[in-house]
Amino acid sequence: MKRPQNAFLRDLKENRVKWLMLLPAAIVVILMCYIPMGGIVLAFKEYNYHDGIFGSPWVAFKNFEYFFQSGKAWSVTRNTILYNLAFLFMNTFLQITCAILLSELAGKWFKRITQSVMFFPYFISWVVVGAFIYNMFNYEFGAVNTFLESVGLDPVDIYSNKAIWPFILIGVSAFKNVGYGTVMYLASIMNIDGQLYEAADLDGASMWQKIRYITLPGIRPTIVILFLLAIGTIMKGDFQMFWQVTGNNPMVLDVTDVIDTYVTRSLLQLQEFGMTSAAGLYQSVFSFLLVLLANKLVKKVEPDYALF
Amino acid sequence: MKKTAKLLALVLALILVLSAFTACGQTGNSSSAPPSSAGSAAASGPDISEEVTLTMYLIGDRPVDNDLVFEKINERLKEAINATIDVKFMSWSEYEQKYPLIFASGEDWDIIFTADWCFYNAQATKQGFWEITQEALETYAPMTAESMYPEAWEQAKVDGKVYMLPMNYQELTAYVWMARGDLMDKYGIESLDTFEDAEAYMQAIVDNEPSMIPLDVGSDYDRQFVFDLMWNVESNAKGNDRYAVLPPANLITCVGENDPEANVMSTLDTDIFLNVLNHVKDWKDRGFWSKNAVVNTQNNTESFQAGKSALAVMNINTAKSLYATLQAEHPEWDVRVFDAMNGAPATIQSYLANGMSIFSKSKNPERALMALDYLRNDPTCNDLFCYGIEGVHWEAVGDHGLKSLPQSSNYAYDSNCNWGVRNDATWRTVEGGIPNQDELVENWKTTARSGRYLTFVFDDSEVKNEVAAVSEIYNSDYKLLQLGFTDDPEGDIQKLQEKLTAAGVDKLQEAFKTQVLAFNESHSAE
Numbered sequence: 103m104k105r106p107q108n109a110f111l112r113d114l115k116e117n118r119v120k121w122l123m124l125l126p127a128a129i130v131v132i133l134m135c136y137i138p139m140g141g142i143v144l145a146f147k148e149y150n151y152h153d154g155i156f157g158s159p160w161v162a163f164k165n166f167e168y169f170f171q172s173g174k175a176w177s178v179t180r181n182t183i184l185y186n187l188a189f190l191f192m193n194t195f196l197q198i199t200c201a202i203l204l205s206e207l208a209g210k211w212f213k214r215i216t217q218s219v220m221f222f223p224y225f226i227s228w229v230v231v232g233a234f235i236y237n238m239f240n241y242e243f244g245a246v247n248t249f250l251e252s253v254g255l256d257p258v259d260i261y262s263n264k265a266i267w268p269f270i271l272i273g274v275s276a277f278k279n280v281g282y283g284t285v286m287y288l289a290s291i292m293n294i295d296g297q298l299y300e301a302a303d304l305d306g307a308s309m310w311q312k313i314r315y316i317t318l319p320g321i322r323p324t325i326v327i328l329f330l331l332a333i334g335t336i337m338k339g340d341f342q343m344f345w346q347v348t349g350n351n352p353m354v355l356d357v358t359d360v361i362d363t364y365v366t367r368s369l370l371q372l373q374e375f376g377m378t379s380a381a382g383l384y385q386s387v388f389s390f391l392l393v394l395l396a397n398k399l400v401k402k403v404e405p406d407y408a409l410f
Numbered sequence: 411m412k413k414t415a416k417l418l419a420l421v422l423a424l425i426l427v428l429s430a431f432t433a434c435g436q437t438g439n440s441s442s443a444p445p446s447s448a449g450s451a452a453a454s455g456p457d458i459s460e461e462v463t464l465t466m467y468l469i470g471d472r473p474v475d476n477d478l479v480f481e482k483i484n485e486r487l488k489e490a491i492n493a494t495i496d497v498k499f500m501s502w503s504e505y506e507q508k509y510p511l512i513f514a515s516g517e518d519w520d521i522i523f524t525a526d527w528c529f530y531n532a533q534a535t536k537q538g539f540w541e542i543t544q545e546a547l548e549t550y551a552p553m554t555a556e557s558m559y560p561e562a563w564e565q566a567k568v569d570g571k572v573y574m575l576p577m578n579y580q581e582l583t584a585y586v587w588m589a590r591g592d593l594m595d596k597y598g599i600e601s602l603d604t605f606e607d608a609e610a611y612m613q614a615i616v617d618n619e620p621s622m623i624p625l626d627v628g629s630d631y632d633r634q635f636v637f638d639l640m641w642n643v644e645s646n647a648k649g650n651d652r653y654a655v656l657p658p659a660n661l662i663t664c665v666g667e668n669d670p671e672a673n674v675m676s677t678l679d680t681d682i683f684l685n686v687l688n689h690v691k692d693w694k695d696r697g698f699w700s701k702n703a704v705v706n707t708q709n710n711t712e713s714f715q716a717g718k719s720a721l722a723v724m725n726i727n728t729a730k731s732l733y734a735t736l737q738a739e740h741p742e743w744d745v746r747v748f749d750a751m752n753g754a755p756a757t758i759q760s761y762l763a764n765g766m767s768i769f770s771k772s773k774n775p776e777r778a779l780m781a782l783d784y785l786r787n788d789p790t791c792n793d794l795f796c797y798g799i800e801g802v803h804w805e806a807v808g809d810h811g812l813k814s815l816p817q818s819s820n821y822a823y824d825s826n827c828n829w830g831v832r833n834d835a836t837w838r839t840v841e842g843g844i845p846n847q848d849e850l851v852e853n854w855k856t857t858a859r860s861g862r863y864l865t866f867v868f869d870d871s872e873v874k875n876e877v878a879a880v881s882e883i884y885n886s887d888y889k890l891l892q893l894g895f896t897d898d899p900e901g902d903i904q905k906l907q908e909k910l911t912a913a914g915v916d917k918l919q920e921a922f923k924t925q926v927l928a929f930n931e932s933h934s935a936e
Contacts, residue, residue, distance in 0.1 A: 151513055168874070170914055171914055240700070377878060
């Protein structure tokens, strides 16, 4: 009992600067993540303002029922997971490709500018992206149809075409997120020891061989960690994106409805905090299980790269 | 040391007692001890010695001159009750999300606009509002206590308690068309009094004005206007067998108005739904509104105002202010207003259609009530809030009329969410407003009805899961039907009925039926 405590205290003393550096992050996580977790109890309560979060009466699992009642739970869960997997693979692929391309580019100015331009969409709000999309695809006066008509083709009604929406969503997700990830991978590529490339040059390796045998293995830890982090949010649809970009369009709901948008539509008029929390808890528990599973898999294949 | 402390306490207490008795202006005992306020409240009359700033939430966008107007209101309030009001706005596009949030956020605010269509019951049952007792009303709002219509006070009760000061104003609601006179003349359309006339006008626009959408309805609340118009006409044609749609509308439940058994059903189950659906579908198919209306977030009045559409449908009250604005902005359009009811009776609104409430966690609920008393009844405050600054935004015409001045575009008549303090005693109508307004209103008055179930309030506490599931359908599939988006009306109705059954609509209707029967018991037919 006593020894580990002493060991901890000693560690605290020896590495106090490091502990101090950890402190701000720890405080933020405790304040923003751990303390609010107490609110989970709301999922099992019928909330009213007067009694507050902890005083409101318990209702067991009643808040979860609506989610399964209409039989949409499965289809929205499936959509959420499939979309996030598609985003994850598509974005990771594009991010790595762009990062490698940028790292191979010679011109410093060109590189900088490209990087900034790619990063820029990350800062545009989804509301604005949604407005872009509407102005492009609107049937009567949208840019796409105006163009089609001017070259003598028939206009297309994108908003009632179910097949096309998954591609649009994957496209806008890439538009917004590729730049951000590219910067992270680029940083990771920059960290690879330059001597490795010099040695490869001496051995007469082609550019493709260098990428295949030096760059990709070099950034593998980054890929694995970013992948594991992304798995954690796989049950959460990016609400803003799905709501704004599709314009909450009932005609294509079968293929665009995710958990978050479904819950919003159900509870918009009802304003039941308990039921909203229930949906959040459902997502979090599933995400947690997925992270555990993914981590276990990684541990089996590459024990060094696992998160824990 | 101890002695000094005791002495100090004694002196302080003495000062407090004295200040409570003299209660003179701003002696500022704010930061001292809490016992003082308890002491002074027990004394006579409301204690207004401490200056307070009340935060008031309104719905809509901040009018350009809002701050100027409230500066004047605050001058008056400061002098009368030693309080000032700070106004915050939540816009129409976000109020549905934001309204419940500010109750839960822990933010410090006091007064808010509310209505039966704007969360009154939802927040009252969640204890979001401060209860206004008869006693509080008489103590802090004597003018209101005197002028309040007794029916309004009764209507405001939720489980026997009142949480709102409903407007002191009898309102008639009916839909009107607003059309472009220049285009009507161009295509030889004389009036829009019947659906056929309206169709002819819109068809002319479709055929000849490719850059316009005839009636650019949006996906928000105005998506249901056309549907409702047609529904009302069909329903009214059934005479005594007409249907009454039960509030809230998102549960799409209705009942035969004079059915003693109260056989509650979904609107989809009625014999008129198919006719209505075919009618809207016809309009949609003819291109009267956009093929993308379900994702259009601009409402049809905005579109009309921007010149993108040739016709708009709206409530008569919206029409009044929009007409005045458009006369000033686009006199060349020669805007005209027509009755869109097609013979269906106009509705005499419940008093709860607009009102003001006080936040249950307000730090100064009494002062908030006093402020509301002034906003409602004090001619200076009421005029300022409702119409703006006299001489800048409007000028009086007699006792009950006013003329909008050019500056009124910065603070338009009756449009700053002041509806909760409307008061028949001081109300002014716009001179030079819609020319045929009197004729329209006279016409509606002959048939207007208050609706059997206008004040019916559905208690959803036992069926929340079903309410959520049905709301979801209302916000997705039903929305499509309201805008006429269907290729197979009968098939889609049947599909939706099946979905409703899966969502548990039977249990919901059972709850409705029980409550409607109980309601009929306590509110015998007029």
